[in-house]
Amino acid sequence: MTPHAAPLHDHVFLGENHARNERRTWLVIALTATMMVAEITAGTIYGSMALLADGWHMSTHASALLITALAYRFARKHARNPRFTFGTGKLGDLAAFGSASVLAIVALLIGWESLVRLRSPVPISFDEAIFVAVIGLVLNLVSAWLLKDDHSHHHGLAHRHAHDHDHGHDHDHDHDQGAAATRAGNRDNNLRAAYLHVLADALTSVLAIAALLAGRSYGWVWLDPVIGIVGALVILSWSWGLLRDSGSVLMDYLPDHEELPSEVRAAIESEHDEIVDLHVWQLGPGHHGVIIALKSTRPEPVAAYRARLGHIDELSHVTVEIHPA
Numbered sequence: 001m002t003p004h005a006a007p008l009h010d011h012v013f014l015g016e017n018h019a020r021n022e023r024r025t026w027l028v029i030a031l032t033a034t035m036m037v038a039e040i041t042a043g044t045i046y047g048s049m050a051l052l053a054d055g056w057h058m059s060t061h062a063s064a065l066l067i068t069a070l071a072y073r074f075a076r077k078h079a080r081n082p083r084f085t086f087g088t089g090k091l092g093d094l095a096a097f098g099s100a101s102v103l104a105i106v107a108l109l110i111g112w113e114s115l116v117r118l119r120s121p122v123p124i125s126f127d128e129a130i131f132v133a134v135i136g137l138v139l140n141l142v143s144a145w146l147l148k149d150d151h152s153h154h155h156g157l158a159h160r161h162a163h164d165h166d167h168g169h170d171h172d173h174d175h176d177q178g179a180a181a182t183r184a185g186n187r188d189n190n191l192r193a194a195y196l197h198v199l200a201d202a203l204t205s206v207l208a209i210a211a212l213l214a215g216r217s218y219g220w221v222w223l224d225p226v227i228g229i230v231g232a233l234v235i236l237s238w239s240w241g242l243l244r245d246s247g248s249v250l251m252d253y254l255p256d257h258e259e260l261p262s263e264v265r266a267a268i269e270s271e272h273d274e275i276v277d278l279h280v281w282q283l284g285p286g287h288h289g290v291i292i293a294l295k296s297t298r299p300e301p302v303a304a305y306r307a308r309l310g311h312i313d314e315l316s317h318v319t320v321e322i323h324p325a
Helices: 018-046 049-077 091-119 126-147 189-218 223-250 260-268 302-308
Strands: 273-284 287-296 315-324
Touching: 018 049, 018 126, 018 189, 049 091, 049 126, 049 189, 091 189, 091 223, 126 189, 189 223, 260 273, 260 287, 260 302, 273 315, 302 315
Parallel strands: 287 315
Antiparallel strands: 273 287
């Protein structure tokens, strides 16, 4: 092969809706930034601290979403960069882990501010605060709708590439690229991070509206910070779930409910073939890699073992190593 010849296959392990999710994330950022400018401008002109506070809150919200959008862009631009050994499919999980950390910090800040206000209540302009909360809720519901993952899937393999290597040790290797998965591994944690950010904002808006209405009607000023603490705990729980799931992908950890290893064993092992070493990990949304080392008393061609795995669509990169017994 000449230095400039094309490789036998690429390692593009991006989610099937990568481009669509990137476009929608940028659209949500545009909506958020527009609302941010409008609230800060109106708050400055009319001297409204509620509008100003929510406007600056929107700026932190837009910054968090920017992590998601830039991760999509970088992963797409460098998808075929050979320096990324297994592609850039995991970049979304790295961004999701960072976003989840930001979400956890926001939850802690909300909780702390609520505790402070519970100890030292501050005057609330109920009508103005309700108006701002309703506007924020509408914007966040629209954003959540745009960012909701519809979990659509492809069935059947989009493409397959295979090549064998002879290393002089009676080993045969096969690399196989497939399409998107139809299980939990198909989840785009990067999109999920953006979705949870806007959902957290929507939750705080709903809770704030309820607390403000009760405060205005019954004088329950204490209810606003109490509900703030409840919202902080819920958001903290969401961020922990996202940290756990994205961190698992980054560490090549398969959850207990993942059945892919047992499916591979069931497909490959027979009276004459025994898997002696098996590694399965996620390469990106809907893409898994697998390395199989097997001992066989009747070794078959690599293509035969590859055919046994043909029904498992989420196997996007397969290496088979055969040791004649």
